[in-house]
Amino acid sequence: MTAILPPSDRLWWKHPMDRQETIWIIISFIWCMVMFAMMVGWHFFGKQNLAxxxxxxxxxxxxxxxxxxxxxxxxxxxxxxxxxxxxxxxxxxxxxxxxxxxxxxxxxxxxxxxxxxxxxxxxxxxxxxxxxxxxxxxxxxxxxxxxxxxxxxxxxxxxxxxxxxxxxxxxxxxxxxxx
The missing domain is CATH 2.60.40.420 (Cupredoxins -  blue copper proteins)
Incomplete structure (x- = not known):
């Protein structure tokens, strides 16, 4: 399977994930959680939101x-x-x-x-x-x-x-x- 062409089997979600895909998904999820925590922190401690x-x-x-x-x-x-x-x-x-x-x-x-x-x-x-x-x-x-x-x-x-x-x-x- 290549990243350029669509998979021959249209049920792509049933295929096992590659190790690199798993790593990038984990990194993305962790980064999203960090940004979410920073938004909450900025709201309470950042003094940049108008009251x-x-x-x-x-x-x-x-x-x-x-x-x-x-x-x-x-x-x-x-x-x-x-x-x-x-x-x-x-x-x-x-x-x-x-x-x-x-x-x-x-x-x-x-x-x-x-x-x-x-x-x-x-x-x-x-x-x-x-x-x-x-x-x-x-x-x-x-x-x-x-x-x-x-x-x-x-x-x-x-x-x-x-x-x-x-x-x-x-x-x-x-x-x-x-x-």
Missing amino acids: TETYKVDPAAFAERAEAFAKKYTVRTETEQEVPVVAPPEGSDVYMIGRLWNWWPILELEKGKTYKLHMTSMDYNHGFSLQPINLNIQVVPGYEHVIKVTPNESGTYAIVCNEFCGIGHHEMVGRLYVK
């Missing part, structure tokens, strides 16, 4: 909360669309909406202070990717994603949509300032 909360939400109610938040904490507007830049106090709930094709509003947070970031999408699945630190969250319509964030470096960060959401997907960028 997020997700709730079902009415998009209209979320939009009202986000607009009230933006109205209360707006410090200025930016871009030609006059997107509000909001600077909330420490410990407050911060709201962000993803919709075709922008992230609203622009956030201005303080270094070393903790905030609860609430996000949802108003239309399609969007990917919240905070660059250059590569924090990724899939933002789904009808669900509110809540994340505790504590910025530890000052600077300007880009928020990029990394889930294809339509013809204007390449323009779906936002900003986050950390002072």
Whole structure:
């Protein structure tokens, strides 16, 4: 029997396994078990999984909360669309909406202070990717994603949509300032 041609007897599973096949199957199985154990270990000890909360939400109610938040904490507007830049106090709930094709509003947070970031999408699945630190969250319509964030470096960060959401997907960028 060769590996290139199919066996003449179509009941190949009834043939005895070669020693090399057995060794490779054993190595593959052991490697799968090692990777499985590492996934469990990374989850508990790797500190690379976000501790997020997700709730079902009415998009209209979320939009009202986000607009009230933006109205209360707006410090200025930016871009030609006059997107509000909001600077909330420490410990407050911060709201962000993803919709075709922008992230609203622009956030201005303080270094070393903790905030609860609430996000949802108003239309399609969007990917919240905070660059250059590569924090990724899939933002789904009808669900509110809540994340505790504590910025530890000052600077300007880009928020990029990394889930294809339509013809204007390449323009779906936002900003986050950390002072």
